[in-house]
Amino acid sequence: MRSARSFRSITKLLLTAFAVIYLSGCAATHVSKIDQLSTIDGSSEIVLMPLDVELSILTAAGLTEPQAEWTQNAVQHIKTAAREEFARRNSNLLLFDAGGLNAESTLVQLQKLHEAVGYTIRLHHYGPLKLPTKNNQIDWTLGDDIAALKEHTGADYAMFVFVRDSYASAGRVAVQLLGAVAGVGVAGGTQYGFASLVDLNSGEIVWFNQLISGSGDLRTKKAADKTVTALLKTLPSAG
Numbered sequence: 001m002r003s004a005r006s007f008r009s010i011t012k013l014l015l016t017a018f019a020v021i022y023l024s025g026c027a028a029t030h031v032s033k034i035d036q037l038s039t040i041d042g043s044s045e046i047v048l049m050p051l052d053v054e055l056s057i058l059t060a061a062g063l064t065e066p067q068a069e070w071t072q073n074a075v076q077h078i079k080t081a082a083r084e085e086f087a088r089r090n091s092n093l094l095l096f097d098a099g100g101l102n103a104e105s106t107l108v109q110l111q112k113l114h115e116a117v118g119y120t121i122r123l124h125h126y127g128p129l130k131l132p133t134k135n136n137q138i139d140w141t142l143g144d145d146i147a148a149l150k151e152h153t154g155a156d157y158a159m160f161v162f163v164r165d166s167y168a169s170a171g172r173v174a175v176q177l178l179g180a181v182a183g184v185g186v187a188g189g190t191q192y193g194f195a196s197l198v199d200l201n202s203g204e205i206v207w208f209n210q211l212i213s214g215s216g217d218l219r220t221k222k223a224a225d226k227t228v229t230a231l232l233k234t235l236p237s238a239g
Contacts, residue, residue, distance in 0.1 A: 040091060040157075042238040046197070047094045047155040048082055051075050052111055052162045055218060058189050060171030070219050077224035078161065085228055089237040094155060106148050113142055114160040118194045122210055146203035158200055161231070163193030165218050191216040195231050209234050 040046075055071045056064035079095070086093035098107055117140050149158060168176065168188040176188055190212070197207035211231045217223035 039236045040238050042090060043092075044156040044238070045092045045094055045154070046086070046157045046159055047096050047149075047153045048079070049096050049114075049158055049160050050098075050107070050111070051078055052115060052160070053078060053218070054164055056164070056166045058166045058168045058172045060169065060175050062172070062187075064166050074163075074165070074218035074224060077218060077221045078163070078228055080221065081225045081228035082159075082161070082232070084225070085232050089235070091238045093159075094153065096153065106145065106152075110142060110145060110149065111160070113145075114196060114198075115162055117142065117205070118160075118162055118196060118208070121205075121208055122194060140205045140208075141203045142198055142205070143203055146198060146200055150200035153200070155200055157206075158198045160196045160198065161193065162195070163191070163218070163227075165189070165191045165193075165216070167217075188214070190214060191218070191227065193227075193231065195235075197235065207235060 053071060053075050054066055055074050056066050058064055083093055083095075121140060146158070166189040172188065179185060191214075192210070192212045194208065194210040196205045198204070199206050209231060211227070213227075213230075216227050218227060
């Protein structure tokens, strides 16, 4: 267990460094995906899992301080935007209802597993440790525990969303200005995340997309709509 947590921590550090290096030369949104789907059956049901979202303020020292109110607003904005996006795609999106499901042993563990697998996919498909044997193909699974989710929801697929967004404080902006005068680049707020579509019959991740941006704002619905559209842009529509 300790080694798994250590691996996840190291992975997060590598990915954060990768994002900062990438964004230091470009403030535009970067989106890339890998998938095994060309279309989604129009009769298929997709359950949107509870969103793993956290918004923070970036201090002058470069530390992130989570902001509960911002996060709560962002969750609602993303959820609404996702429902609208799936409606445009004629896909059947259900909101997850945890009633009757042991959240501690099933839901929370699946969310933690998705986070760990998502970071691993990002590291090996987009980061510095690419695996030549994967050949840019998804070959990842959330394992047998997904069967409980299938039984609980009756859906065909589950959509997992992970997002972290930070915003520069006044102190951080001052540090950036000082750095610019000295010719040193200082990173500001960063928006990054990933979404996965999991086949509930097999547990396999059949679609994955990541987003990294030096701009964007999840605190307002209009801006959140743009983020969700970018994150789900490559998801196949219902056929």
